[in-house]
Amino acid sequence: MALKKTELYSSLWASCDELRGGMDASQYKDYVLTFLFMKYVSDKYQDDPYGMIEIPAGASFDNMVALKGDKEIGEKINKIIGALAEVNDLKGVIDVADFNDEDRLGKGKEMVDRLSKLIGIFEGLDLSSNRADGDDLLGDAYEYLMRHFATESGKSKGQFYTPAEVSRILAKVIGINANTQRDATVYDPTCGSGSLLLKASDEAPRGLSIYGQEMDNATSALARMNMILHNNETAKIWKGNTIADPQWKDDNGKLKTFDFAVANPPFSNKNWTSGINPDEDPFERFVWGVPPEKNGDYTFLLHILKSLKSTGKGAVILPHGVLFRGNAESRIRENLIKQGYIKGIIGLPANLFYGTGIPACIIVIDKEQAQHRTGIFMIDASKGFIKDGNKNRLREQDIHKIVDVFTKQLEVDRFSRMVTLAEIAANEYNLNIPRYIDASEPEDLHDLTAHLQGGIPERDIDALSTYWKVFPTMRSTLFASVRPGYSKALVEAGKIKSTLIEFPEFQTFAQSVNATFTTWFYQASLKEIAIGDQPKALIHEIAESLLTAYANTELLNQYDVYQILMDYWQETMQDDVYLLSQEGWNVGKTLRVLVAEKGEKQKETPDLVIDKTKFKADLIPPVLMVARFFAKEQKAVDDLQAAFDNATQALESYLEENSGEEGLLNEALNDKDKVTKTTVTARLKVATDKDEKAALKQAKALFDAEADSKKAVKEAQEALDRLVFERYAKLTEDEIKTLVVEDKWQATLSAQVQAEVERIIQQLANRVKELEERYAEPLSVITQSVATLSDKVAVHLKAMGLEV
Template sequence: MTKQEKEQLGNALWEVANVLRGGMPADEFRNYMLPMLFYRYISAQYESAARMELGSDLPADESLLAWYKDNEEDVPDFEDMMLKSKHYIIKPKYLWSTIHEMARTQDANMLTELSESFRHIEEESFKGAFKGLFSEINLTSQNLGKDYTSRNTLMCRIVVKLEEKLAEYDSKGDILGDAYEILIAKFAAESGKKAGEFYTPQPVSTILSRIVTLDCQDPKTGHKREMSSVLDFACGSGSLLLNVSNQMRLHGGKIGKIYGQEKTNTTFNLARMNMLLHGLHDSEFEIFHGDTLTNDWPLLKDSNPVKPVTFDAVVANPPFSLKWEPDDDASNDPRFNSYGVAPKSAADFAFLLHGFHYLSDNGTMAIILPHGVLFRGGAEAAIRQKLIHDDNIDCIIGLPSNLFYSTGIPVCIIVLKKCRKSDDVLFINAAEYFEKSKKQNELLPEHIDKIVETYRTRAEEDRYSRRVSLKEIRDNDYNLNITRYVSLAQEEPQIDLTANHALLADIDSKIKESTEKLNVFLKELGLESI
């Protein structure tokens, strides 16, 4: 889809969302719109695949529901085939097309059947692998209406309008992945600070994704052809993970499996839906609902602490300066024991060390953090010193302020590796490279390209980028404040005092000469001299 078509689709879907809004905050009506979009997607995908599988046995004017009734004895074998090819099944009575027909005719039982369809998909379609997927949709909420009839009427209207808008774009190809991303961005804009829970702006996400998909040891050689796995331990809606996957695909590469972890239940469900909406099979990704800081994911926690599970790329946009409560044994945690434990007042380095612990020897990690991690003292200074001493920090990128919906503060990207060949740290100060829009500052493609190309080549440019030796960083007490190494200040022009004095003297002389001439005229007119 073109950028213009995406904007038109976004506006059309937002029109549907506005039917729901009423007194609901953005983060609440988001919980209805996005799952409905997902439900429509997997239903359409399944029905299309079913028709292809059945071929001439299912005429275009016959519904899958009718075929099921006429061919009961063939249904088990058919569903086995569908499970192998699509990895899920949806009984015809629970398909979007069935619910849409009920909504179109204002069937009084539509809401009940919609609720039953959600249950079927959660518990039966994926063999129970996606339980709780629709848990945030409350079809009995009084925000939808005071009684069942009014709620049913509203949801009928939503289903019909959603189908009407999406049908206009079906000919544009697989558009629902785009539609989902567009709506997530719009909900983030409406949600303000709450947007930080689930959304990384696409331009920022693209910078991280392009960096981690470059060759680890020599980024100049270009992109990796293969990546066994990628991890985002604070994955939100999963958009950053999908961006990494997209960057690999754009350059002819592939990822073995995508891994994500998310603490918030609503966002965890958004991430699972987002993966499926973008065409990933359930075997190609794993999203875990849990707390990264306590490390409660068995895949990670139960791995051999000496040789843990590792990932070829780690990306993250964790909550900034989150207060946390490390347990009494945190200093012995394999993630922290070589570096120290982040202070209770800010978990930034706890997140960083978690991701770094699970980074493979030939992997790249890129994490978004507030600038405070670059210069704060105490335990954070000790962690910073250890990372620099071990030559693990590859690059620090300063971004413009006001890029995020959740905060106006400027942030940085820290790139870390265990396979570095450079004996310096690249600092990029991109604080002045953005376009100002109505509410947020925005990174344009040329700004993104400049950052990534500078990282790839490690090029130096006045007031933009500089390679700084580890010795210089040590001499600065391991302070990584970007402006200390790449200042944006411009030198004031040198003033030639002798020349300026001569100019002023000449001006003064001319003033005196003009005054004398004027006084001659004033005298002739009989007026007092000045």
């Protein structure tokens, strides 16, 4: 059976567990990634004489497997990796980690056991047949690991990784698309582990020619490894300091120029002038100004400008300070704006990156249209994210919205606008986004007159006009005018939500949303998935069609619906589609036997246990089988379970009533004995008192009834499980399609879309209730209430002999 993504991720993270303790994440990532690389290239190229990677005799992962339990395992692993590195020009790339390091891996048996377990984890992964066309399983796994390594490494050591979500935005906004030719070039002067370059290349249908440079030796090795794992063996990655010693040059000694450039350089580099005299730069990068000696942010932007062709386009991640800082940076910024090089600026949320928590922005460069530029398109995307551990993370909907708005140049209130160069000049070329876009929520102002005289301000009711547009008679059901400019509530606060949910216009709206979903789902033709299909292409196609389907639906945000699909894809659906594209629909008949390593606990929870054998249903959960084929049998189990619950409750109630200090059971049993079936049965054999015997008999009868009920439930559940188990093998392809597409995917997504619809009406209900309660009691009522209560207190005090 094909390897699922989530299963691969789980195995890879388990390999990290074997290494924790002796080193931190910034160190053990080298060990895990080296093993992943060795396993992948061995599986892919071992029997391919024409492969891009040569596997010399004695230097494959199989040779590592043979070392399990070997006393010299660490030293021999180093030799195997060294041999592979030697023949493939990968020295300094895959041989960075020392597998014979006793300080990190332990001494003697500890090292042998640890490395043997590590080999065992990777041995169980078959990576030879798990690359569905267009679905880069290993590349995604690498991204998964890099995100986790960066998270665990912390600020000081996590800068090697640019979050994939941000990388995707950069790749999309620079204009790489389906029409981009494969010979087009993309460049990253500070490429880290290469994720930005790969995301840019992925946007072109056949990839791009990749060029990168990275100053850190270990990180440049990660990038080389990353390229191979992503099937980009021909990518060119250099080591070295891009500013002091740029490696990519033409024959004439000038900087090589590229079609596209992306970068996430180190923020506010204080040593950028090391090894260089900016005033005598041979590459003429600082003609628009020299950045401050202690702050190199603009250094990389200027380097990229010089490294782009006259039609080149680029995107750079920089701290917000570059938009508004003064002095030398102000002069550079003004010159670049006047030259028309800056196409757009995208403000990002804070705390996205692993090297810093400060907010950053994306500066989009377009040299081709520079002469005709009359404005800069700005986006404030700082509010769109979710919390993910101790970091913030962009959601799929955030990414899509940013890209849609930028590429279509859409002006969205409190989110984006085209700012003219004249307006920017009037602001002395300060590009700070809040100067041009007010992203703050409108202030919720209290109405003093309403607090004094009562009534709900119609200004607040009018602000809900988007709802009244869709539900035209709802306003008059909720409010009635009491005087000019003010209304009263017609529905009491506790009944607002139920009133709105049952409102005919809302019901019509909900049905319309559901009908749109049903039509979209039918048109997605998910029952037609076949072996060889591309999962990533499929989700892109159906997700885009979902956005289109809900593009004009009032109240319902199309990006919220899109997020529902993308979340479900990540959690469940991608694994299902991946299995189907590899194995076909009949994989639904297959149950995987779960076998734990000797001495290890079973890591996966079984779906069925038949004759002590544990099974996992990877595509069709048993609950779906039961619902479709065995509803009658399930009801019988439920009835038996209810009877068991009743028997348990009856027993507990009887014991509670008769086990107190004066209870019959307490008197019959020794104070030290617990009231159990065993103690009750034993005491019953020797009891002589009539009342005592009666109490014991009743207790025993209840214990027996509970035991019989429990046994009946167990036997019925086992019988049902066996029926389900046997039914899997008899499933037809049409039945499998119905179970997966309709009962699993459609039912889940439909329920979540309906929950989103209910969330909309809940928001309206909350606001209406808030307004009603805010102005429920005018000042006169509150004053009278205070006076009444004061009089009551005075009376009570006087009765107590106290005078106020």
